[in-house]
Amino acid sequence: MKYLGIPLEKPKVAFFGFTGCEGCQLQIANKEETLADLLGAVEVMSFRLISSDKDDGYDIAFVEGSITTEGEVERLKKIRAQAKILVAIGACACLGGVNNLRSRFPLDETIQEVYGNHVIESGPVRKLSEVVTVDYELPGCPISKAEFEWLVRHVIVGVIPQLPQYPVCVECKQRIKTCVFDMGIMCMGPVTRAGCNAICPSNHMGCWGCRGAVDEANFESFIEILRERGFAEREIAERANFFNAFSGVDVIPQLEG
Amino acid sequence: MTNILEKPIDIHVEHIARVEGHGNIKIGIEDGKLTECTWEVVETPRFFEMMFKGLSIEMAPLLAARVCGICSISHALTAARAAERALNIQVPETAQKIRLLAKHAETLQSHVLHLFFLVAPDFLNVGSVIPILSSHPHIVQIATQLKGYANRASDLLAGRTSHPMVFKVGGLTQVPRKRQLKNLLNELEENIPYLEQAIEIFKGLSMPDFERETEFVSLKGQDRYPFIGGDLVSSDGIRMGEDEYQAMTNEYMVDISTSKWCKLSRDSFAVGALARFNNNYELLHPKAIELAEEIGLKPGSHNPFFHNLAQLVECVHVVYESKDMLTELIDSDTSAFMASYEVHAGEGVGALEAPRGILYHHFQIDDEGKIVKANCVIPTGQNHANIHHDLHKLVPELAAQGEIEAEISKRAQMLVRAYDPCISCSVH
Numbered sequence: 001m002k003y004l005g006i007p008l009e010k011p012k013v014a015f016f017g018f019t020g021c022e023g024c025q026l027q028i029a030n031k032e033e034t035l036a037d038l039l040g041a042v043e044v045m046s047f048r049l050i051s052s053d054k055d056d057g058y059d060i061a062f063v064e065g066s067i068t069t070e071g072e073v074e075r076l077k078k079i080r081a082q083a084k085i086l087v088a089i090g091a092c093a094c095l096g097g098v099n100n101l102r103s104r105f106p107l108d109e110t111i112q113e114v115y116g117n118h119v120i121e122s123g124p125v126r127k128l129s130e131v132v133t134v135d136y137e138l139p140g141c142p143i144s145k146a147e148f149e150w151l152v153r154h155v156i157v158g159v160i161p162q163l164p165q166y167p168v169c170v171e172c173k174q175r176i177k178t179c180v181f182d183m184g185i186m187c188m189g190p191v192t193r194a195g196c197n198a199i200c201p202s203n204h205m206g207c208w209g210c211r212g213a214v215d216e217a218n219f220e221s222f223i224e225i226l227r228e229r230g231f232a233e234r235e236i237a238e239r240a241n242f243f244n245a246f247s248g249v250d251v252i253p254q255l256e257g
Numbered sequence: 258m259t260n261i262l263e264k265p266i267d268i269h270v271e272h273i274a275r276v277e278g279h280g281n282i283k284i285g286i287e288d289g290k291l292t293e294c295t296w297e298v299v300e301t302p303r304f305f306e307m308m309f310k311g312l313s314i315e316m317a318p319l320l321a322a323r324v325c326g327i328c329s330i331s332h333a334l335t336a337a338r339a340a341e342r343a344l345n346i347q348v349p350e351t352a353q354k355i356r357l358l359a360k361h362a363e364t365l366q367s368h369v370l371h372l373f374f375l376v377a378p379d380f381l382n383v384g385s386v387i388p389i390l391s392s393h394p395h396i397v398q399i400a401t402q403l404k405g406y407a408n409r410a411s412d413l414l415a416g417r418t419s420h421p422m423v424f425k426v427g428g429l430t431q432v433p434r435k436r437q438l439k440n441l442l443n444e445l446e447e448n449i450p451y452l453e454q455a456i457e458i459f460k461g462l463s464m465p466d467f468e469r470e471t472e473f474v475s476l477k478g479q480d481r482y483p484f485i486g487g488d489l490v491s492s493d494g495i496r497m498g499e500d501e502y503q504a505m506t507n508e509y510m511v512d513i514s515t516s517k518w519c520k521l522s523r524d525s526f527a528v529g530a531l532a533r534f535n536n537n538y539e540l541l542h543p544k545a546i547e548l549a550e551e552i553g554l555k556p557g558s559h560n561p562f563f564h565n566l567a568q569l570v571e572c573v574h575v576v577y578e579s580k581d582m583l584t585e586l587i588d589s590d591t592s593a594f595m596a597s598y599e600v601h602a603g604e605g606v607g608a609l610e611a612p613r614g615i616l617y618h619h620f621q622i623d624d625e626g627k628i629v630k631a632n633c634v635i636p637t638g639q640n641h642a643n644i645h646h647d648l649h650k651l652v653p654e655l656a657a658q659g660e661i662e663a664e665i666s667k668r669a670q671m672l673v674r675a676y677d678p679c680i681s682c683s684v685h
């Protein structure tokens with residue numbers, strides 16, 4: 001492979017899944033139209049979802065899912081030790097994602113609810129960056145294949161991928177869609193990082209913030225506007241906490257159990 | 258004849274590849290005896306039943322989708338159905354049709370992914386689809402075409418291929434325009450030749466010869482092949498209502514699995530394409546029956562490897578039924594797609610045939626519409642015990658035939674793969 005006439009070595013990549021739904025890895029396997037191109041640009045060393053060939057000599061690791069057990073901590077640390085670049089893919093890996101909804105309850109109560117007195121190992125829900133150093137984060141639930149390819153192109157040529165610095169609303173307006181607020185639907189678009197082409201508002205569903213908070217969002221006035229528009233505290237809490245995208249923002253109401 | 262059973266065998270497949278999620282196969286043979294033979298599930302639990310707690314019932318389809326990236330449309334629709342049954346909501350006909358069409362798209366994309374990307378490499382003796390891209394590009398081309406259609410159908414009907422946002426409790430957020438439906442129908446028709454080619458390829462593969470008498474559980478169709486809701490049926494003669502799913506699944510815990518196991522009349526039962534096929538054969542689209550006859554797949558098949566063939570037959574069924582439904586929809590009034598309803602306390606069960614088998618969601622809600630209790634029983638969770646028991650019959654048979662360790666390992670993995678297990682989904 002060449003870039004500006006300079007031969008480039010194919011980066012050796014590997015994919016790993018932790019606590020999640022494998023929906024992010026599936027996006028990568030799913031768009032066959034460009035699979036051949038992608039495979040022309042990288043060498044896949046390990047991708048258990050689609051391949052039984054595996055080789056630990058990878059340089060770039062794409063990691064999906066949250067970390068919830070000690071075994072997973074160990075596995076992730078090993079991956080970190082091998083990979084030159086570690087990329088967290090998806091809301092579970094970047095934010096904790098929906099997994100975090102169970103953090104509202106004590107762990108023993110949670111295990112009891114699902115497994116009774118059966119012994120099951122689990123622990124708190126952690127995003128990858130709470131366990132190891134993460135080089136890049138690719139947000140979304142699920143990630144978008146196009147953005148994944150964009151990130152891969154950057155990593156191949158050694159350019160730092162910069163995610164959009166503006167909110168979902170900007171993309172939404174480019175698509176000239178009716179604002180869902182005018183339909184009485186709440187939307188986290190004004191405070192969420194763009195890059196998904198406003199896919200939820202385009203389908204008449206408000207944004208839930210799966211891509212995480214946009215830099216310099218003004219949460220105080222946003223939450224104020226939501227209240228003025230008559231949205232209930234519980235409704236705000238459910239939407240804003242669904243993907244754990246805005247944790248640490250203290251003006252956001254807590255979601256109770 | 259030397260009996261290979263006398264040679265020690267020690268197979269440990271950690272995190273079997275080309276399946277969704279994390280599971281291990283362990284096989285040991287010593288002094289001619291089977292010392293170990295387990296299908297072990299080591300996926301970490303996510304505790305979805307707890308995640309639902311305290312959320313508004315309107316959130317159920319969105320959260321349920323995240324149980325599984327491959328069959329998220331099924332999960333969202335099952336949760337919506339459970340909620341609608343709890344709140345006595347009658348979903349408008351247009352919404353029901355769009356939902357079924359979206360489900361057909363998911364079934365097609367899931368079955369094609371399984372057959373071409375996960376199963377085909379075993380028959381071509383390679384580790385993945387990657388070498389097939391250069392060795393048999395036409396095979397990948399067929400899969401690409403069919404999945405391309407299924408992906409675009411999901412995008413249009415569900416919002417996207419994974420984690421749909423269009424399915425709301427009560428109906429849909431929107432319906433596609435007639436022009437979009439017409440384009441989709443055209444695209445479907447253009448892809449029928451690729452379906453024919455897919456059939457040709459899989460017709461030529463001979464499935465391993467193995468049988469174990471099995472109880473098959475699925476929905477029972479009334480006048481059409483079942484996908485969304487209806488009675489539950491077993492090939493051992495049990496029939497129950499949707500609400501009685503717990504008596505149909507009998508979940509219990511085992512030490513070798515973080516997923517629960519299930520049983521009904523025997524030690525285990527099977528769900529999925531072959532169960533649906535066996536229990537509802539006469540309701541398949543005539544084109545699908547034609548194919549089944551041609552490949553010699555008959556109702557009452559007890560070879561688990563025939564799951565693959567039943568999936569192929571179902572691909573034909575969903576493509577032709579989608580064609581009929583799209584045509585019908587284009588000629589009908591699609592303006593009513595959302596039911597109005599009031600939230601009240603209640604309890605509801607939704608049963609649905611996900612690509613890998615029958616799936617249940619169950620919610621109890623309080624008078625404000627908050628979920629107070631949730632339960633999910635997953636297709637692969639119902640298959641684990643059956644996979645385990647199949648292995649117990651398959652492995653000694655192979656060993657007695659004198660197969661070498663590598664072949665036993667490969668065949669055991671192919672058996673697990675035939676069930677198309679979705680392991681992280683089963684643990685949820």
Ligand code: SF4
Pocket residue numbers: 020021022023024025064065089090091092093097098140141142143323326
């Ligand atoms: S981020 Fe979403 S799609 Fe990705 S693994 Fe987590 S739940 Fe699945």
Ligand code: SF4
Pocket residue numbers: 168169170172173178179180181187188189190198201206207
């Ligand atoms: S629908 Fe959401 S993303 Fe679009 S403009 Fe309105 S608030 Fe912004």
Ligand code: SF4
Pocket residue numbers: 140141168192193196197198199200201206207208209210211212
């Ligand atoms: S609109 Fe919001 S919830 Fe939807 S994909 Fe974009 S960031 Fe995620």
Ligand SMILES: [Fe+2]
Pocket residue numbers: 306632633634635685
């Ligand atoms: Fe469950």
